[in-house]
Amino acid sequence: MSDSIITTELQKTCLYDAHLALNAKMSPFAGFMMPIQYDTITVEHLAVREKVGMFDVSHMGEIFVKGPQAEAFINHIFTNEIRGFEPGKVLYGMMCYPDGGVVDDLLVYREYLADHFLLVVNAANIAKDFAWIQEQAKGFDCVLDNASDRIGQIAVQGPEAEKTVIEVLGYKEAADLGFYTFCDVEYNGERLILSRTGYTGEDGFELYTTPENIVEIWDRLLKAGVQPCGLGCRDTLRFEAGLPLYGDELSPEISPVMAGLGMFCKYDKDFIGKEALLEQKAGNVAKKLVGIEIEDKAIPRAGYPVELEDGREVGVVTTGYHSISLDKSICFALVDKEFSALDTPLWIRIRKKVFPGKVVKKRFYQTNYKK
């Protein structure tokens, strides 16, 4: 198969039939046919905030990197610092282009085997990322393996996630995992990565294993009463928790510095994009990502203009909702830097009307991670 062939055929995850059996509303996302919702988005959102919900995230990409220079290589392409971080830990960061634009945001897992790492990347970027990683890996003694098609993933999220993983799946190890750590367990004799991570602002786990195991685990969780949750509430949950979505809040045009994610960039080491990001950090950046809250129930949606009182356009909304957990209309917006300070008054044009608002912190919702 050639990489140059452009295929428009949508991929299916291993849980596709399970979604149809649940009458999910399906929609294309990142090249996959994915469930948007099974019940209402509100019901699913609240299940995760108050109890427990599960997501099919098998569309995400998994790339294994191993070899004597695997650590040096990853540290070269990754904005965060992986030297000195122990086996069993997970680290969030980005891969950047030399100009500071973002190739992707990802998780790096340091495996228990020496010189073994797992990179978890966004579904829409798997092919692009793997090509980028292969290109940069030239000259490093390491082996790359894009295992995305061989691994399925379920996220179990919510205050009852730990209890669920222990009681339904029997993984007592879950109790000892801190946030952003993982352990290796077995399911049907196959490896299962049990990771205390997520994308909802709640405590939770992400389980990586074979597609066959994922189908069985989904079924067991469903029978135990865990609410299936679609991409609809995945977006409302991550948004409230102030987490970016690649394509909306991070992109080749939106750098980590612009997105306010500088804490995931470590400048006392070398990595691709460092010089450009350092310049931006020193003040040479035109736009900043902010949170804006408006005093109305109208909903700021992606693409709506952000204005000053006199109608001058100074930015654009990247994601917005009437927040389910906070009952407020809030959004992320990319605005001219001089209007990005907290409490700056800004106006959002929603169809024919303009609504006053102000800059607020991007973490709208108080997250509940396991310490």
Next chain:
Amino acid sequence: MSKILEGLKYSESHEWVKVDGNTAYIGVSDFAQKEMGDITYVDMPEEGDDVMAGEEFGALESVKASSELISPVSGTVLAVNSELEDAPEKVNEDAYGAWIIKVAMSNEGELDALMDAAGYKALIGE
């Protein structure tokens, strides 16, 4: 199966019109509310605003999406259903009871371009 009421006029963009003399009550069909899912906000014009047939007069918002409301007739807004400001879910609960605006029509001939119940049933193909 979506509910379709006899005696109403329907537009291709899924608004319904209930005619009472020169006055038109405008809402959205049961099919439309089902497609939208939980409606969280109804953006409405103000009393006295003019609306034009085929043009946007407001919007329905669900958690995920917003959908424009297109006026099936031209005229002046006599009233908006202010009950929907605090209870937008009434559109989901009773799409034909929850009128959105009440319009004094300026050209009743525009009603002829709309569908009857049978025509609308054929359009949505259920």
